[in-house]
Amino acid sequence: MDLKKLEEIPKSYLKEILGSLSKLEKLKKVPFFTGIHFKDAEKDLASKIENYKRVERDAIRVWNIVKLSRHEGRPQCIDYINGIFEDFVKLSGDRLSGEDKSIIAGLGRLNGKSVAVIGHHKGKNIKERIEHNFGMSIPQGYRTSQRVIRLADRFGLPIITFIDTPGAYPALEAEDNGQASAIANSILLMFKVKVPVIAILIGEGGSGGALALAVGNEVAMLENSTYSVISPEGCAAILWKNPSGIKLAARELKMTSRDLLRLRVIDRIIHEPIGGAQNAPKRMIKIVKKYITVSLERLINISGEDLKSKRALKFESMGFFTRE
């Protein structure tokens, strides 16, 4: 066996392959087995190696998308707000305990109609990123968003959300302030409203923190955005117990827009300019504006009750299981 070939195998599986290899070599040396062909075993091993190489290539492809989804040059929530809506008025605070700079919420107008807009904001350079806590929200943020969602529902304004977060902020104060219940209540509220909800994943869609804004009648993903139950880093730490599993985890989690469309978790992919949104931010914003306009036209004539029940039905039908 050519050991050079093994360089392309994911590190996590190298041990297994080397183990099988040495077992095979040992068996060949047992006098009892001389003259016996190990062709089948060798063939099996070779195909396993080929398979692992394919996995590694695919993992690298997915990892490149993960990197793109986190790219600093991608348009962010604030860019979409400035580029798409007129008369935007930002609303702050949860009226309970504070304000959260990782979430931007407010009201504006699109094509002459009023809408509510909520999104995660990460910030573009390190200074901004620290100010906005890297887009990781605290309960105050989710509760501010709930306040604006209630307001929109009362005045019949469609809600548009921009999702871009590594996940909810895992800190002591956030836990003490009811992070779990803030997220759960955001999800709950989004099942109650009788206005159109359009959720757009524009970068990273990290776990419950993303879902808190993503219960939409239509959920769309930018081509190179991601949406996942856990970050590849977190998943690798738990399941592979090793950072070398990060790329593999990214692949296994099926977090790309194409995977999610296939699983019918999202309704649409919004295509990006060639090479990614960071190459032509202005064009990207135009494309998203077009999508929102068309999507709103689709939803605006559906009655409030229907919007609500269809949203519930859509999410309640998600899942794969068997009845045996």
Added chain:
Amino acid sequence: MEKVKCKNCNKDIENEIFILNLWVCPYCNHHHYINPGDRLQITADSGSFTELEKNINSVDFLNFYDLKSYSTRLKEAKLKTSLNEAIITGEAKIDGNDVALGIMDFRFMGGSMGSAVGEKIKLLCDHCIEKEIPLIIFCTSGGARMQEGIMSLMQMAKTVSGINRVKEKKNLFITVITNPTSGGISASFATIADIIIAEPGALFCFAGPRVVKQTIKKNLPPDFGTSERNLKNGQVDMITNRGDLRDTLAKLLRIFKG
């Protein structure tokens, strides 16, 4: 006489006393793991439980493979727990009151929620609405089941939507938080109950202590995420000893009957 060691105070407890004390340490009141079957026995009226949707099973639809395949992990969990999934659901009576009941098992892949758990909870919600009875779920879970990728995250939305229907139809929804309850379960149906009861010392949080410690790079207070801290922070209604749970539930069920 067989003995067990308390995980908290390290004292030896005679097995018989341990069981009679409902798997609670008689010295330090540490509430140990209790399996769903025993939980049912100490909570519901004897012989009143009818299991629902027993035949719903998880499938490895993503062919998820980490160091083992998800199908292997499922087989192992089924063997270990003799359950089909991380939750059993059904209808039972508590002190004569009909309830829809869900009991999770942490031993089944960390009590994680995948499509099967989500579907069972959704169907339990349907059942509770159809029969117009209260819904009680005993929670314990590490969170969403990573091996089902995004679909496990969607189960959070799915279960919340089910509970939303339950609550809108004016059915009572109670959760009992048992050790540990975290992640996707905390951030979905567990925290939107009308009444949240916690067992003493149960870990009840969104992000686990390890993750939080990594983020803030400081030692955490010893009571991080515990029921007691959650009570202080206004996140749970009450802390109830395992031995008093049935009575507390019965009392609440009576009150809500009007």
